[in-house]
Amino acid sequence: MTEPKPIEVRQLDLFRGMDDAQFALLMRGAYVQNFPPSIDLIGEGEPSDFLHIVLSGSVELFSGWNDRETSMAIVRPVSTFILAATIRDAPYLMSARTIAKSRIALIPSQDVRAAFSIDGDFAFAVVDELAQQYRSLIKSTKELKLRNSLERVANFLIREQQKSGAGAAFQLPCDKKRLASLLGMTAENLSRAFKSLQKCGIEIDGTLITIHDQDELERFAKPHHLIDDDDI
Amino acid sequence: MTEPKPIEVRQLDLFRGMDDAQFALLMRGAYVQNFPPSIDLIGEGEPSDFLHIVLSGSVELFSGWNDRETSMAIVRPVSTFILAATIRDAPYLMSARTIAKSRIALIPSQDVRAAFSIDGDFAFAVVDELAQQYRSLIKSTKELKLRNSLERVANFLIREQQKSGAGAAFQLPCDKKRLASLLGMTAENLSRAFKSLQKCGIEIDGTLITIHDQDELERFAKPHHLIDDDDI
DNA sequence: CGGAGGATTGATCAGGGTCAATGAAGGTGG
DNA sequence: CCACCTTCATTGACCCTGATCAATCCTCCG
Numbered sequence: 001m002t003e004p005k006p007i008e009v010r011q012l013d014l015f016r017g018m019d020d021a022q023f024a025l026l027m028r029g030a031y032v033q034n035f036p037p038s039i040d041l042i043g044e045g046e047p048s049d050f051l052h053i054v055l056s057g058s059v060e061l062f063s064g065w066n067d068r069e070t071s072m073a074i075v076r077p078v079s080t081f082i083l084a085a086t087i088r089d090a091p092y093l094m095s096a097r098t099i100a101k102s103r104i105a106l107i108p109s110q111d112v113r114a115a116f117s118i119d120g121d122f123a124f125a126v127v128d129e130l131a132q133q134y135r136s137l138i139k140s141t142k143e144l145k146l147r148n149s150l151e152r153v154a155n156f157l158i159r160e161q162q163k164s165g166a167g168a169a170f171q172l173p174c175d176k177k178r179l180a181s182l183l184g185m186t187a188e189n190l191s192r193a194f195k196s197l198q199k200c201g202i203e204i205d206g207t208l209i210t211i212h213d214q215d216e217l218e219r220f221a222k223p224h225h226l227i228d229d230d231d232i
Numbered sequence: 233m234t235e236p237k238p239i240e241v242r243q244l245d246l247f248r249g250m251d252d253a254q255f256a257l258l259m260r261g262a263y264v265q266n267f268p269p270s271i272d273l274i275g276e277g278e279p280s281d282f283l284h285i286v287l288s289g290s291v292e293l294f295s296g297w298n299d300r301e302t303s304m305a306i307v308r309p310v311s312t313f314i315l316a317a318t319i320r321d322a323p324y325l326m327s328a329r330t331i332a333k334s335r336i337a338l339i340p341s342q343d344v345r346a347a348f349s350i351d352g353d354f355a356f357a358v359v360d361e362l363a364q365q366y367r368s369l370i371k372s373t374k375e376l377k378l379r380n381s382l383e384r385v386a387n388f389l390i391r392e393q394q395k396s397g398a399g400a401a402f403q404l405p406c407d408k409k410r411l412a413s414l415l416g417m418t419a420e421n422l423s424r425a426f427k428s429l430q431k432c433g434i435e436i437d438g439t440l441i442t443i444h445d446q447d448e449l450e451r452f453a454k455p456h457h458l459i460d461d462d463d464i
Numbered sequence: 465c466g467g468a469g470g471a472t473t474g475a476t477c478a479g480g481g482t483c484a485a486t487g488a489a490g491g492t493g494g
Numbered sequence: 495c496c497a498c499c500t501t502c503a504t505t506g507a508c509c510c511t512g513a514t515c516a517a518t519c520c521t522c523c524g
Contacts, residue, residue, distance in 0.1 A: 044458055045458055063374045063377075063378065063458075064378070065374065065378040065379065065454075065456055065459060066378070066454050066456075068378050069378075070374070070377040070378055072370070072373065072374070072377075083363075084362075084363040084366040084367050084370075085363075085367070087359055087360065087363040088360065088363045088364065088367070090367070090464055091458070091464060093367055093370045093371065093374070093458055093464075094370065116356070116359070117352065117356065120349065120352060120355070123352070123355045123356070123359065124348070124349065124355070126359055127319055127348070127355065127358055127359050127362060128319065128320065130316075130359060130362050130363060130366060131315075131316040131317075131319040131320045131362060132320065133366060134316040134362060134365060134366045134369065135316050135317070135320070135322065135325055137366065137369050137370065137373065138304070138316075138325045138326065138369065139325065140373070141304065141369065141372070141373055141376070142295045142297065142302070142304070142325070144373070144376060144377070145295075145302040145304075145376070145416055146295065146296070146297040146298070146300050146301075146302055147297065148479070148480090149479080149480070150479095175502070175503090176502075176503065177501095177502065177503080184377055185480075185481090186480075186481060186482080187502080187503070187504090188480090188481080188482085188483095188503090188504080188505085189479090189480055189481075190503095191503065191504055191505080192480090192504090192505085195504090195505095206489095206503095222297075222298050224297055224298075225277075226276055226277055226295075226323070226325055227297060232322055232323060232325075380511075380512090381511080381512070382511095407470070407471090408470075408471065409469095409470065409471085417512070417513090418512075418513060418514080419470080419471070419472090420471090420472080420473085420512090420513080420514085420515095421511090421512055421513075422471095423471065423472055423473080424472090424473085424512090427472090427473095438471095
């Protein structure tokens with residue numbers, strides 16, 4: 001299972017400034033593993049033994065309370081998740097499961113904390129990553145509180161379009177049930193929202209979205225750089 | 233206006249491990265100022281020139297979109313706000329205004345970043361603070377998505393009670409209009425929620441809350457440590 | 465004393481959730 | 495290779511939480 005050369009990991013912003021010896025040390029206890037779809041990786045409340053990095057595939061972060069469950073985020077390659085828990089040596093606040101077949105790198109949390117206190121560049125990279133994740137969470141909270149479900153769907157489509165290269169057509173990152181939960185609505189309502197957005201010139205075919213009238217969609221969605229821009 | 237000895241700032245976790253010379257350097261360009269209530273401190277979108285620290289009083293963080301506005305957080309002494317924007321040298325994602333008469337320390341962001349790259353202990357303190365803020369934001373997102381408004385109010389009351397020393401009676405941290413927005417509901421609905429929670433043995437007199445039947449309230453609210461505990 | 469803003473209450477409305485039925489798609493085993 | 499089963503997506507009907515609108519009252523201040 002374990003693979004020797006996590007070359008993609010080395011390329012991450014998080015590790016780019018680290019010198020080779022330090023990186024080798026950090027990777028000594030790390031391993032890369034392949035998982036099939038729909039596999040539970042971690043459960044909320046468990047101790048944070050490993051920093052996880054999605055190398056390929058995709059992972060859903062989700063949380064539950066009182067028999068309810070909600071999607072919190074989709075993690076796509078190449079990025080880390082549960083960095084904050086690793087840093088604080090605190091239990092996970094979210095569970096994680098694979099969506100698709102995925103390659104995941106696991107780095108022992110204590111090694112990350114050790115590297116952090118030795119390597120100043122790495123420390124800065126960690127803070128930067130954490131600050132970015134914090135800001136992206138602020139943006140999604142703003143979206144959740146300031147927009148209704150139709151507006152959230154419309155703006156989500158525009159953001160996905162940008163991420164996938166700004167072409168007119170692109171794929172949704174997950175099934176519609178998960179997407180609905182991510183956007184804070186039910187699958188039934190997402191279905192109706194898509195239908196209703198056809199008036200703004202969007203077309204849905206399974207997970208393939210095509211935006212026929214960009215201007216019309218944006219006129220309705222009113223995207224804002226302090227909510228929707230990837231990284232400000 | 234500027235005051236010479238920001239002694240409370242020195243006591244913050246963020247600066248406790250810092251040596252005196254380094255701290256003095258960081259404070260050279262800093263100043264402490266008194267503000268009356270309802271004063272705008274910063275506006276979202278502006279460059280993050282200063283790290284802010286609430287020394288006394290209280291501050292509301294809020295955001296707007298398309299003529300709507302929502303409260304994002306109440307910052308109470310002694311703690312920092314907009315740390316992530318300072319670290320990333322990015323524009324503020326939230327606006328801030330004083331609620332009560334407040335003393336605020338302002339430290340130039342570039343000095344914070346400079347101290348960060350020189351002082352390893354400080355770097356670790358920053359990451360720790362940021363990780364904590366991130367986790368607390370995750371918790372409030374979970375609350376927003378997993379609980380209905382009555383449940384949010386009930387759990388909010390339990391949390392406030394803990395923060396204020398776990399006695400039966402305590403004060404709300406702000407007026408009810410702001411509180412409603414913070415909890416993602418309207419003032420009218422908050423009013424009705426309070427009334428409805430009287431069945432669980434709570435009493436409201438202005439901003440004074442008294443919990444007469446702790447067990448009954450908790451049976452309804454079902455607080456959970458991965459959402460409601462202050463710092464796990 | 466008067467005015468402005470917050471709080472409360474009631475009446476009404478709509479956004480969005482729930483329930484149920486049906487259809488489409490993909491995986492499994494005979 | 496196909497029948498079957500499970501899961502997801504869609505659609506319709508209905509309901510409920512919570513928003514909106516409006517009127518009143520209260521409190522704090524100038």
